[in-house]
Amino acid sequence: MGDDGDDDVMDAFIDRFKTEKYKNAFSEENWEEEMDRIPLFMTKAPDVVDPEKYPQLAALQSMIYDEDRTPEEKAEDLKNEGNSYFKKKLYKPALLSYTAALKMKSDNPDLDTVIFSNRAATHFYLGNMRSALNDATAAKKLKPDHLKALVRGAQCCVELRKFAEALKWCDEGLKLHPEDKKLQELRAVADKLKRAADRDARKAKVKEKKLLGEKETLLNIIKERGIKFLPSARPRRGSDSDEEEKSSSPLSLDGLSSQEVTGAQVHVNPEDGALYWPVLFLYPEHQQSDFISAFCENHSFSDHLSVMFGEELPPWDTDRKYRPSNLQLFFEDEQNETLYQVDAQTSLLQAQQHRRYFVKAGTPSFILLVKDSPFCQRYLSDKKVHRL
Incomplete structure (x- = not known):
């Protein structure tokens, strides 16, 4: 057969190829999915190998797991x-x-x-x-x-x-x-x-030792002033006896934890040697509070109240009744469920040195009420109240 005959046969094959689809070819719609079933082109192995869906992979696995x-x-x-x-x-x-x-x-x-x-x-x-x-x-x-x-x-x-x-x-x-x-x-x-890690560890150890020494020094200063921390375990209810005072937990470094809660902590001013405390004022009538980050132990409460409730009153005091002259100050003895009224001219240290005063979580706290107000009368009606 000559070259022309071969060309005719090839032309006829190509024409037939154009009109007839290859039976085992990938479908135009799902060719990517079908290719992904071939082990060589898989991008992700199936969790379960279905022999009908993954025949090539099943054949490979049968070879691998062949009992022979x-x-x-x-x-x-x-x-x-x-x-x-x-x-x-x-x-x-x-x-x-x-x-x-x-x-x-x-x-x-x-x-x-x-x-x-x-x-x-x-x-x-x-x-x-x-x-x-x-x-x-x-x-x-x-x-x-x-x-x-x-x-x-x-x-x-x-x-x-x-x-x-x-x-x-x-x-x-x-x-x-x-x-x-x-x-x-x-x-x-x-x-x-x-x-580098060893150097950092040494520095951290030196810093920790220094901080521990500073805290112990601070603790001794507080102890010398006769200030007590609230016991971690609530003792049995009773009277103001000496025996109950002995049951209170001693001063410990854990008692100086206010920095974790308030961002401030008691410290000694190197210039005058006085303690400066973070102090919390609570207003139960309005469910509000004020926080003073550095209250000098030698300052009186009136020093701060005159600033806090001076010409500019807090926005929640809509009745404009929180004036320094109208306010009564208390601290709570949680152990005996008793309130002690504190004179506004009293210094913070004098209040802290009371035998029934305990600092809680490193932050002294006090309650402020408007004298003779209906809320004040209701609040005090079911509580024991003593004056300092």
Whole structure:
């Protein structure tokens, strides 16, 4: 047959090809979905492999899990499957494959070492540093000179800020692989970070010791003034007896915790040696409060009330009745459920030195009521009230 005959046959084939669809071709609508069913092009492994939907993948798995194959052969195939996923950065499917490979129990230490090391790398890229370190440790136990496991173990320790342990991994590795650049670099990084962490720890310890000393000094100053903190455990109700006073908790550093709540804390003014306290004023009639961050112990309450309720009254006082001359000041004895009325000319220290006054959570607090008001009468009607 001549060239012209061949051309005629080819032209006829092409014409028929244009009009007839290939029976096994991908559909135009679902070609991406159909391609994703082929193991080579999969972007995500299915949780359940349906042989009708994933025939190629089912065939591969049947080869891997064939009962006639040895555990080592199955583990090898699963390892290769994990490697394929890992190269595509599909770390979760890779993790499943490596885990399945280890479950085969191949009894081949060299193969298991590689699988543990590869799974350690997978955990590392997933951010599971502790699991990665566990796998690197398992690989090193099977084969102490396995370089990838040694490198991965050191990397995990650095990420976990276990710098001393990272140095140990590096030193063990460099004894076996003295020329390895990666181990040398990791050791330099771990050593630098360890020195910085040790320096920071020393600074923090010195700072903590200094703060502790300052708090203990402050505590002694408070104790010398006869100021008491509210007991952490509520004692049994009773009278104002000396025995009850002894049941109150002693001064402790925990009692100076107001900074956590209010942002301020009692401190000593170095110029005059006076204590300055954060003080809370409560207005139960309006469910309002005022906070003074530094109330000098030698100042009277009237000094602050004249400023707080001077020309400019608070917006919640719509009746304009919170004037300094109209106010009554109290502190509460929570143990005996008793109110003690405090004269506005009294200093903060004088109130704190009362035998039934206890500072709660590092912040002295006082109640303010409008004298002879209906609310004041109702508020005091069911309470025991004493004057200082």
